[in-house]
Amino acid sequence: AQKITQTQPGMFVQEKEAVTLDCTYDTSDQSYGLFWYKQPSSGEMIFLIYQGSYDEQNATEGRYSLNFQKARKSANLVISASQLGDSAMYFCAENAGNNRKLIWGLGTSLAVNP
Amino acid sequence: DVKVTQSSRYLVKRTGEKVFLECVQDMDHENMFWYRQDPGLGLRLIYFSYDVKMKEKGDIPEGYSVSREKKERFSLILESASTNQTSMYLCASRIPRTVLSSNQPQHFGDGTRLSIL
Numbered sequence: 001a002q003k004i005t006q007t008q009p010g011m012f013v014q015e016k017e018a019v020t021l022d023c024t025y026d027t028s029d030q031s032y033g034l035f036w037y038k039q040p041s042s043g044e045m046i047f048l049i050y051q052g053s054y055d056e057q058n059a060t061e062g063r064y065s066l067n068f069q070k071a072r073k074s075a076n077l078v079i080s081a082s083q084l085g086d087s088a089m090y091f092c093a094e095n096a097g098n099n100r101k102l103i104w105g106l107g108t109s110l111a112v113n114p
Numbered sequence: 115d116v117k118v119t120q121s122s123r124y125l126v127k128r129t130g131e132k133v134f135l136e137c138v139q140d141m142d143h144e145n146m147f148w149y150r151q152d153p154g155l156g157l158r159l160i161y162f163s164y165d166v167k168m169k170e171k172g173d174i175p176e177g178y179s180v181s182r183e184k185k186e187r188f189s190l191i192l193e194s195a196s197t198n199q200t201s202m203y204l205c206a207s208r209i210p211r212t213v214l215s216s217n218q219p220q221h222f223g224d225g226t227r228l229s230i231l
Contacts, residue, residue: 033217035219035220037219037222042224043202043224043225043227044222044223044224044225045204045206045220045222045225046222047219047220047221050217050219052217091156091157100145100162100164101147101159101162101172102220104156104157105156106154106155106156107156
């Protein structure tokens with residue numbers, strides 16, 4: 001069965017530093033997509049960035065980028081120049097093949113220290 | 115911008131009550147989803163719907179039912195609420211997955227924190 005693993009339950013980072021949140025997946029499909037979401041303490045899920053399995057370039061979206069290593073089946077989220085507002089839960093999810101559903105990791109809690 | 119609206123942010127009900135959680139989206143999305151989120155368990159899919167009047171069970175459908183009579187509205191029903199259904203409930207929508215839309219994310223509402231006493 002498909003599975004998303006986020007090995008870091010909690011992370012701390014100093015304001016203005018970069019941080020990497022890990023995500024590994026184990027699909028056997030050739031075509032798949034990986035999504036990252038942010039969930040602040042208020043509860044809403046906010047889409048951040050997407051990486052397709054056939055994308056040749058690592059995805060970037062403002063201060064967010066993906067370190068996509070297909071052979072290692074990892075899609076780590078990099079947040080540059082951390083801000084206090086980045087403190088939140090971060091979830092990695094995969095959409096593989098013809099599956100309409102997302103497979104979710106358990107999330108990483110990020111705390112940005114001033 | 116996509117807008118997914120859940121009817122309540124906070125809801126308190128009693129054991130045995132029939133509870134309705136409503137979700138409305140304004141972007142003509144065909145796929146809609148209901149999740150529950152519990153600490154340490156992440157997001158778990160309860161039901162999803164890929165079209166009007168169509169539904170499929172997710173990973174934890176027991177104790178729940180759904181209704182999709184109109185494209186924009188997807189309702190989650192707790193037939194007889196129990197205390198173990200106290201949770202955060204999240205609704206999401208997205209367009210159909212086609213070759214051209216595989217990169218389309220799910221868009222979420224603000225969530226409903228449901229307490230069953």
